[in-house]
Amino acid sequence: MSREILIAPSILAANFARLGEEIAAIDAAGADWVHCDVMDGHFVPNISFGADVIKAIRPLTAKIFDVHLMIAPVDPYLEAFAKAGADIITVHAEAGPHLDRSLQAIRALGKKAGVSLCPATPETAIEYVLDRIDLVLVMTVNPGFGGQSFLESQLEKIRRIRTMIGDRPIRIEVDGGITRDNAAAVAAAGADTLVAGSAVFRGKSSADYAGNIAAIRIAAEAGRHPKLQDVSARPMRAGEGALVR
Numbered sequence: 750m751s752r753e754i755l756i757a758p759s760i761l762a763a764n765f766a767r768l769g770e771e772i773a774a775i776d777a778a779g780a781d782w783v784h785c786d787v788m789d790g791h792f793v794p795n796i797s798f799g800a801d802v803i804k805a806i807r808p809l810t811a812k813i814f815d816v817h818l819m820i821a822p823v824d825p826y827l828e829a830f831a832k833a834g835a836d837i838i839t840v841h842a843e844a845g846p847h848l849d850r851s852l853q854a855i856r857a858l859g860k861k862a863g864v865s866l867c868p869a870t871p872e873t874a875i876e877y878v879l880d881r882i883d884l885v886l887v888m889t890v891n892p893g894f895g896g897q898s899f900l901e902s903q904l905e906k907i908r909r910i911r912t913m914i915g916d917r918p919i920r921i922e923v924d925g926g927i928t929r930d931n932a933a934a935v936a937a938a939g940a941d942t943l944v945a946g947s948a949v950f951r952g953k954s955s956a957d958y959a960g961n962i963a964a965i966r967i968a969a970e971a972g973r974h975p976k977l978q979d980v981s982a983r984p985m986r987a988g989e990g991a992l993v994r
């Protein structure tokens with residue numbers, strides 16, 4: 750199933766001193782979802798923010814809040830993130846102790862459920878929970894920090910997951926080191942939702958965010974359609990703008 754490409758800026762790369770303005774800026778810049786990376790200093794070697802911050806920024810945009818929980822244990826905190834305003838709650842397959850139970854709990858809270866896989870975790874980790882998930886998040890870096898380099902090894906995993914999920918309405922999201930230069934490759938492999946932190950929030954000012962988001966989106970769309978890829982690889986000819994965008 751070919752699904753619309755979505756771009757989810759990770760606010761981990763935002764200026765936390767101006768977080769409200771940053772949310773408004775990515776909203777205006779064309780972000781589809783707001784990706785919130787929650788880190789606990791235990792499951793991953795970094796601490797970011799928790800449910801209270803999400804609750805505070807939730808009223809600032811109507812966009813989907815895509816909450817990625819890099820925490821263990823996770824079950825005791827699911828309700829807090831649901832109440833804070835998460836639309837999608839993604840837990841790690843590696844966080845345990847019982848992935849199936851966590852996913853049931855997320856759906857019982859009325860939220861979409863996602864599973865994230867660290868780079869060393871095989872796609873088989875989701876084989877028996879496919880009917881409980883709306884999203885699989887393939888980490889293309891080891892979780893914990895923004896600004897790391899994309900791991901090409903994950904392209905094969907994305908292809909295998911695309912085959913595994915078939916026609917099920919499950920999004921394949923990629924997260925870590927995503928840029929306009931590798932967006933085509935991840936989309937060609939089967940990803941339809943791209944998280945990007947550094948590549949969105951870079952630039953002299955928030956005026957650059959729209960261009961950064963559009964560049965990732967155009968590259969991803971081109972990756973899905975080889976004809977567009979040919980077009981994007983060479984200078985544009987008169988009248989081709991509509992085709993590419």
Ligand SMILES: O=C(CO)[C@H](O)[C@H](O)COP(=O)(O)O
Pocket residue numbers: 759761762786817890891892893894895896897924925926927944945946947948
């Ligand atoms: O989950 C994450 C790290 O654990 C971040 O979302 C991810 O790394 C995105 O940041 P960048 O685009 O800068 O790599």
